[in-house]
Amino acid sequence: MAEAIALPSVLVTMLGSLIEAWPRQIYTQPLVTTRFLGQRTTYVCDPGHIRSLLVDQAEALEREPFMLRALAPALGSGVLTADGSHWRGQRRTASPMFRPDRVRSFVPAMARAAAATRTRWHGADPAGAERDVLHEMMRTTFEVIVATMVSGDPHLEVEPFGRAMDAYLGQTSWKIALAMLRAPAWVPHPGARGGAAAVRHLRGEVARTIARRRARGEPGTDLLGLLLEARDPETGQPLPEARVVDNLLTFVAAGHETTALALAWTLRVLAEHPEVEARVVAEMAQLGDDPAADPEAADRLPYTRQVLLEVMRLYPPAPLIVRRTRAPVRLGDRVVPAGQSVHVPVYALHRHALLWDRPEVFDPDRFAPERAAARDRYAYLPFGAGPRVCIGMSLALTECLVILATLLPAFRFRPVTRAMPATQFRVTLRPKGGLTMRVEPRHVA
Numbered sequence: 001m002a003e004a005i006a007l008p009s010v011l012v013t014m015l016g017s018l019i020e021a022w023p024r025q026i027y028t029q030p031l032v033t034t035r036f037l038g039q040r041t042t043y044v045c046d047p048g049h050i051r052s053l054l055v056d057q058a059e060a061l062e063r064e065p066f067m068l069r070a071l072a073p074a075l076g077s078g079v080l081t082a083d084g085s086h087w088r089g090q091r092r093t094a095s096p097m098f099r100p101d102r103v104r105s106f107v108p109a110m111a112r113a114a115a116a117t118r119t120r121w122h123g124a125d126p127a128g129a130e131r132d133v134l135h136e137m138m139r140t141t142f143e144v145i146v147a148t149m150v151s152g153d154p155h156l157e158v159e160p161f162g163r164a165m166d167a168y169l170g171q172t173s174w175k176i177a178l179a180m181l182r183a184p185a186w187v188p189h190p191g192a193r194g195g196a197a198a199v200r201h202l203r204g205e206v207a208r209t210i211a212r213r214r215a216r217g218e219p220g221t222d223l224l225g226l227l228l229e230a231r232d233p234e235t236g237q238p239l240p241e242a243r244v245v246d247n248l249l250t251f252v253a254a255g256h257e258t259t260a261l262a263l264a265w266t267l268r269v270l271a272e273h274p275e276v277e278a279r280v281v282a283e284m285a286q287l288g289d290d291p292a293a294d295p296e297a298a299d300r301l302p303y304t305r306q307v308l309l310e311v312m313r314l315y316p317p318a319p320l321i322v323r324r325t326r327a328p329v330r331l332g333d334r335v336v337p338a339g340q341s342v343h344v345p346v347y348a349l350h351r352h353a354l355l356w357d358r359p360e361v362f363d364p365d366r367f368a369p370e371r372a373a374a375r376d377r378y379a380y381l382p383f384g385a386g387p388r389v390c391i392g393m394s395l396a397l398t399e400c401l402v403i404l405a406t407l408l409p410a411f412r413f414r415p416v417t418r419a420m421p422a423t424q425f426r427v428t429l430r431p432k433g434g435l436t437m438r439v440e441p442r443h444v445a
């Protein structure tokens with residue numbers, strides 16, 4: 001196991017983007033341990049060890065305190081941030097929303113949101129225009145999440161919600177850095193006030209959504225309905241109001257930001273690879289007249305799916321999985337004692353020299369069925385693994401395919417900068433400075 005000494009200067013780098021502060025060895029070695037201010041962090045980049053950690057020894061893990069410090073002010077103790085029986089109960093409550101038949105039933109809502117974006121773009125500037133494609137995708141996926149999880153509550157507005165999310169995520173690097181320095185949570189930092197105001201806005205909006213639903217007198221059958229109807233198996237009591245807010249905010253936030261990133265990175269990468277784009281558009285042309293409204297459409301886009309998976313290899317929207325050991329964990333012949341950090345640096349895993357041939361090269365054929373089947377499942381983790389695997393995985397994949405199948409046949413996306421945008425870790429993997437592209441209709445009316 002390689003051991004690297006992390007320098008204090010990493011803190012400065014981290015504030016820019018945590019990924020830049022990672023030791024280089026994690027791109028070439030299976031296990032790397034760093035020491036920083038007396039704390040050890042083990043980076044796990046070997047598929048066998050990852051399986052052993054996230055699946056077989058999941059019970060020995062808990063949420064990483066520095067991630068909680070970044071996320072808990074907004075998300076409280078919901079399904080993403082809770083551990084143990086609290087987590088299990090909340091996950092069970094939400095799971096009916098993510099069964100395959102339910103996800104298929106969401107396809108029309110996904111198609112409607114994508115069609116609204118298409119109409120907006122055509123209407124605003126029929127000859128094409130420069131647009132922040134990330135912002136546009138956030139708007140589209142927000143509509144989907146509101147339509148599916150809270151039955152399209154018209155009062156939840158995307159623009160203020162998005163601004164608050166940006167303000168909140170923007171200052172999480174400081175929270176993470178200060179937590180690593182073991183500074184108490186009250187220590188002031190840039191962006192803290194804006195972050196606190198953002199939390200008030202986000203939680204307030206969600207609380208008002210819940211109040212409107214309660215006032216209606218019947219809970220409904222969407223995610224909010226499930227949360228309101230949930231009962232503690234031991235006490236028979238409903239979820240406390242704060243937990244309902246925690247979870248609804250978790251699903252709205254986790255469900256739209258990551259999906260929008262996957263879409264925006266896909267549109268930008270495709271612009272670099274016109275031959276791949278042409279094949280994707282040709283595949284979409286074989287769908288019927290209203291492809292996106294067909295519940296099975298996503299199943300008929302195997303090549304587009306390969307493209308999406310390959311984009312998420314290079315640009316995983318959730319680039320880091322972090323845990324703390326609550327009991328000793330064995331990784332091969334090593335034992336990580338209780339109370340240490342173990343990280344699966346998904347971004348580095350997906351570009352690891354021992355796992356991928358020419359890792360920096362974009363090649364959707366890596367995900368052709370026979371090549372994918374030959375690969376270790378734990379070498380590719382855009383949605384995590386084990387009991388904490390992303391609950392929204394199939395919803396997200398279907399949604400991305402439906403949205404792409406609506407927009408790509410209608411528009412060409414052209415880069416406005418020669419280089420791919422730099423990446424920035426903000427819990428998710430964002431393009432630094434947004435993602436502006438020229439969006440031109442393929443057929444001018």
Ligand code: HEM
Pocket residue numbers: 079080081091250251254255256258259262316317318321322381382383384385387388389390391392393395396397
């Ligand atoms: C491309 C889109 C998405 C990506 C890349 C993604 C990625 C991930 C990853 C890597 C995790 C595991 C984190 C960990 O182990 O610490 C996760 C968890 C989670 N995701 Fe997603 N996600 C996506 C879309 C969604 C959607 C659409 C929803 C809901 C509508 C969602 C809800 C959640 C929740 C609630 C968790 C926590 C699960 C738990 O701890 O039990 N995600 N996601």
